[in-house]
Amino acid sequence: MSTVSRTADDQQAIISSYRRYLSKGRASLGEMFGGDVEEYSSGAWLRTATGRKILNCGGYGVFLMGARHPRVITEVTRQLNSNPIATRLLLEPQAARAAEALVQVAPAGLQKVHFACGGAEAVEAAIKLGRAHGKRHLVSMESGYHGKTLGALSVTAKETFQNPFRPLLPDVSHVPYGDAEALDRVLAQHPGEACVIVEPVQGEAGVIIPPDGYLRAVEEACRRHGAFFVLDEIQTGLGRVGHWWAADREGVVPDVLLVGKGLSGGVVPVSALVATPEAFGPFDKDPFIHTSTFSCHPLAMAAAQGAIAAIKEDGLVERAAALGDLLIPQLRDIAVRELGDRVREVRGRGLLIGIEFTVPGLAGDLLLELIGAGVLGNHSLNSSTVMRLTPPAVLTDADVDFLLDAFRYAARAVLN
Template sequence: MTVLNGPTAPPDLADKYRRYLSKGRAALGEMFGGDVEVSAEGAWLRTASGRSLLNCGGYGVFLMGARHPRVVAEVTRQLNTNPIASRLLLEPEQAKAAEALVGIAPAGLERVFFAGSGAEVVEAAIKLARAQGKRHLISMVNGYHGKTTGALSLTARDLFQAPFRPLLPDVTHVPFGDTDALEIALRARPGEACVVVEPVQGEAGVVVPPASYLPEVRRLCDEHGALFVLDEIQTGMGRLGRWWGADLVGVTPDVLLVGKGLSGGVVPVSALVATPAAFAPFDKDPFIHTSTFSGNPLAMAAAQGAITAITEDGLIARTAELGELITSRLTEINASVFGDRVLPVRGPGLLIGVEFTVPGTAGDLLIELLSAGVIANHSLNSPSVLRLTPPAVLTDTDLLVLFDAYETAARAAAR
């Protein structure tokens, strides 16, 4: 395993992390060489030591790269006029952002609640379900929905839950892709359940269900009177080569959760998009669920810029094209370097998972990739899987850099 070192961060930065933020976070930064990112544009970021790194990480945020000109222009305009609203008066940017988001959402989803993070809209979905008597939550084993208390109750991993129990009551976890288990759970709670599921499990290591899975989840929710919440916080906004994972299989949930890519990589923002029937409790009383910074004009400008940029630049089609190219080339490299120590590369679009059969290989490859000039991600619920979430703005030259770096890193990790 390569040890990353060299003149990098201001000498006291790690000490400030240890003193004011987190000792663990400081140690993690030092494990990855102690370098510091100082600027970013497009697919690349620069560090304090002068390195240029190809950013194929970011946990799905940077579909359009960093500081996309359209998003930056929208945010700058808003920053210079009205970045944070009074919330007493109506404000146009929130209405325009909602209209734009409904315009790309699956047909029938017509009401929007904005927030600042993915976990916040998961919490909003839980409250929306409870307000309609859907008090029993059903999520999937190895699913990931965030770490606030309600969201963590759905995030079915003991490592994250154990220090904080008791969490929400009345939560059932069933295996992802297993509609028989889901039907049993729904049958036990007729008219009282809320099902929360991802179209592709990202943090579980890019687990792709059968094409029939989500349509069957939709059917079962209808049959047993359950609310169907589709968590597309990571998969939505084009990441899978379509606007939504729902589009890949032709389903419409009652509630769609959006995040990450909606920010345009500039200002954090998330959203809950629902049918009028599912949204009814929030429609009736605007104070039943609120947040000070919900729908703030600066974030709304970023969301509008993101939707426009993806549309104008043709990034949905580009994502599908790049996903096929990258998956194919990584498969060739893996076969040459790792042999039977690696499983087939998986994932639609630019949510790509590489799973190893030898413990520790994914972590070694993550570090070797950084040494070779590429940022990737680990998978929180599956340490054996390296995850790549490249931007759709990669050029042909960027692809060559990625493939050369991956092969160099793979050979180092294999040793």
């Protein structure tokens, strides 16, 4: 049997295992995207079982520093060879070091950290912390996305995801994103008892950018009505939008900032809640009020330290801003030239980029053509008309040219 045949057999075996042991739907989705299997990644590129090289502009915001960044790998390997999982009873130094590193780059005034494993878990922690302060009415934004655990799902205003699992948490309001006056009206009905959670850019909604001044107006409304202000920067934080935090653009300091995705360094999953000392009070007082077995596990703490160090040392925040300024207008020009009025808008901040179409199904078709051309993108869970690109900030000039050429090819191919 030839090598190619063995590879094809292996791929089919993996698809069969997915279908049998994981999810039939996930197996079908994999087949729709060509059935290829990723097996190796480095920097901006991944390699499949068939030997294809694919530029990774997907990953939903995880790979800001690319895959297997040497700084992160060094930190994680060192920890793996010494103490990968801690007892949780004794103190463990990597947790303290990771918390200090995160506070040093967080907006001023956020000084306390709770680590978790995934974004939804960080959202759950924020909801519980708000409740501990008596903030029992949750307010989130229409089309927002905060995860799919029960509490996070309650503030993820998408009926497709919510309906199979009702009843969800009670006392939840959803208001239009970008409409600070609508938020103010809802908060006025719940003085002193609301917890507001908002994204500075709605990623899963299709890279929806609010009006200038919106986050500042949200913060002011929260202060005016005694609401608990949670800013979900799980996707936008740590340089993705060309700033350390999207909050930095407007000088906003929430009660709680949520961090994830890029904090992993693309190596070990980790998320965090970073809070003011006042907001963190209930967790500060009682170390058992909210716990998790793998919170602060040393491998993740090493990855977080490596990720923050890599972002600083490689100037990835500035690089993300520069690449966004380069890519967004060129992608817009190609999209308009090749697809005309089938494109509604190409928009983004930094390396969080959305391409919205006027024709149903075109986003998915373009995503498939783009993969065929050697570039991996993202769909948008809350918007079927938007394809997203979340490239790493380590793209070289040659990588940028490859991305633009592949996008041009895919845009032409999708019409045939």
